[in-house]
Amino acid sequence: MNSESSSSIQQFAATQFEGYRFYTETIEVTHMSALAFFEAGGNDYTGKRMFWKNREKTFTLVGIGHAHVLSTNETTGRFDKIKKDWKNLSRQIVNEEQSVHPVLFGGFSFDPLNTKPSEWRRFPQAYFAVPTFQLVLKGEQAFISIHLITKAQESFKEFDVLRKKRDKLIHAAQVLEVDQYDKPVVTERIELRKQEYMDSIERITTIINAKEVEKVVIARTVKLGFEEKFSPTSALYQVSNEQPESFLFGLEAQEQFFFGATPERLVKVENDRALSTCLAGSTPRGKTIEKDTELGEALLQDPKNRAEHQYVVSMISEVFKATCSQLIVPKVPKLMKIRDIQHLYTPVEGNLNVSSTLFDLVELLHPTPALGGEPKLEALALIREYEAMNRGYYAAPIGWIDTEGNGEFAVAIRSALLDDEKAYLYAGGGIVADSTPESEYDETWVKFRPMLRALGGQLSDES
Numbered sequence: 001m002n003s004e005s006s007s008s009i010q011q012f013a014a015t016q017f018e019g020y021r022f023y024t025e026t027i028e029v030t031h032m033s034a035l036a037f038f039e040a041g042g043n044d045y046t047g048k049r050m051f052w053k054n055r056e057k058t059f060t061l062v063g064i065g066h067a068h069v070l071s072t073n074e075t076t077g078r079f080d081k082i083k084k085d086w087k088n089l090s091r092q093i094v095n096e097e098q099s100v101h102p103v104l105f106g107g108f109s110f111d112p113l114n115t116k117p118s119e120w121r122r123f124p125q126a127y128f129a130v131p132t133f134q135l136v137l138k139g140e141q142a143f144i145s146i147h148l149i150t151k152a153q154e155s156f157k158e159f160d161v162l163r164k165k166r167d168k169l170i171h172a173a174q175v176l177e178v179d180q181y182d183k184p185v186v187t188e189r190i191e192l193r194k195q196e197y198m199d200s201i202e203r204i205t206t207i208i209n210a211k212e213v214e215k216v217v218i219a220r221t222v223k224l225g226f227e228e229k230f231s232p233t234s235a236l237y238q239v240s241n242e243q244p245e246s247f248l249f250g251l252e253a254q255e256q257f258f259f260g261a262t263p264e265r266l267v268k269v270e271n272d273r274a275l276s277t278c279l280a281g282s283t284p285r286g287k288t289i290e291k292d293t294e295l296g297e298a299l300l301q302d303p304k305n306r307a308e309h310q311y312v313v314s315m316i317s318e319v320f321k322a323t324c325s326q327l328i329v330p331k332v333p334k335l336m337k338i339r340d341i342q343h344l345y346t347p348v349e350g351n352l353n354v355s356s357t358l359f360d361l362v363e364l365l366h367p368t369p370a371l372g373g374e375p376k377l378e379a380l381a382l383i384r385e386y387e388a389m390n391r392g393y394y395a396a397p398i399g400w401i402d403t404e405g406n407g408e409f410a411v412a413i414r415s416a417l418l419d420d421e422k423a424y425l426y427a428g429g430g431i432v433a434d435s436t437p438e439s440e441y442d443e444t445w446v447k448f449r450p451m452l453r454a455l456g457g458q459l460s461d462e463s
């Protein structure tokens with residue numbers, strides 16, 4: 001399936017974790033606030049934390065500390081490398097727990113071939129970690145695991161130290177008050193390279209009309225300045241209040257924090273079932289129910305948005321045909337209505353073939369035409385050439401996989417990179433033959449809105 005794999009990578013992977021032992025121990029606690037646990041982890045593990053809550057709010061994951069990091073700055077073979085390393089590392093488990101499985105959490109950059117300098121200085125092309133302390137909330141239950149991955153012989157002493165740290169963490173989290181976070185004071189809001197963004201859309205529509213490609217997604221950046229440094233916990237708190245119907249994610253890389261609330265699933269694998277989401281085509285919410293319904297109906301009928309959407313359905317269906325059986329693909333899209341925006345939405349599911357894995361699907365799907373374009377490679381080349389930014393992890397896969405191969409990745413849109421007293425916000429849209437710079441520009445403001453509201457960066461006349 002993967003053309004990037006080479007015998008040298010395989011050989012390396014087979015021996016790389018020899019001699020390592022992967023210890024895991026899980027306890028169940030009566031109750032734990034995920035945000036409090038995340039915040040408590042900041043005492044000793046700032047820069048090494050992660051956060052995830054699924055769209056249905058049935059599964060929350062917090063990681064504190066790094067038991068082991070899997071990362072690469074290679075521009076080719078990164079999916080394969082992480083996939084193989086994780087498979088090999090999973091094999092070193094000494095004592096598999098029944099209640100929850102250890103998890104690897106992280107993400108990939110959007111396009112490793114984009115070499116433009118950027119604000120993403122701490123994020124390699126792939127960056128994953130097995131957390132030292134893992135909190136899993138499933139339904140009413142809360143599990144806290146310790147992971148230790150080591151070559152040391154006397155690891156039981158090290159494990160005892162970790163148990164004490166775990167108990168300290170639990171105590172700190174239990175006594176924290178987490179509903180006390182204020183919004184930051186915004187001192188500036190700058191639209192970075194706005195004119196270049198407008199020009200790039202002009203240029204791309206010309207290329208599309210010359211029939212060189214069919215669809216290309218173009219994005220832009222808004223930068224916020226704050227009076228003082230803004231904390232990752234506050235950022236998660238604010239964004240979760242703004243965007244309840246989305247996946248919530250956060251990933252620290254030293255002093256930088258990438259976070260967001262995205263409605264878009266890239267792929268989920270649970271046992272043998274694979275699920276993806278086609279999400280493309282947008283219109284604002286109406287102020288009244290009548291106006292809202294009218295806008296939604298118009299979106300469902302709009303040829304420009306239906307075309308944007310259909311590229312995504314076709315591509316995801318093709319990937320699922322190659323990796324799954326018994327596909328379910330609804331013939332017409334539905335509306336996904338979230339707080340600020342409504343989208344065309346088609347869920348896709350199937351039974352995963354035994355020869356395919358979650359990482360295979362991530363690699364084949366990324367980027368779908370919802371964030372890249374059609375055809376994929378041509379669209380990526382045009383984004384590299386004309387888009388006036390380097391996306392870093394924006395619009396890329398972010399998520400988790402456990403030692404059984406189950407997990408979920410979201411598409412990291414409606415997101416921002418927090419960098420001390422600054423934040424970079426990202427939004428884009430699908431450019432097709434009849435796109436105009438003005439309407440695409442307006443569409444990005446609708447997509448920026450939840451993050452702007454969360455971070456206090458909206459203009460006074462906006463709600």
Ligand SMILES: C=C(O[C@@H]1C=C(C(=O)O)C=C[C@H]1O)C(=O)O
Nearest residue numbers: 280281282370413427428429430
């Ligand atoms: C590119 C973004 O969103 C994507 C583009 C959409 C569109 O152009 O209609 C809709 C949903 C997303 O797949 C973004 O939010 O930044």
Ligand SMILES: [Mg+2]
Nearest residue numbers: 281282429430
């Ligand atoms: Mg659009």
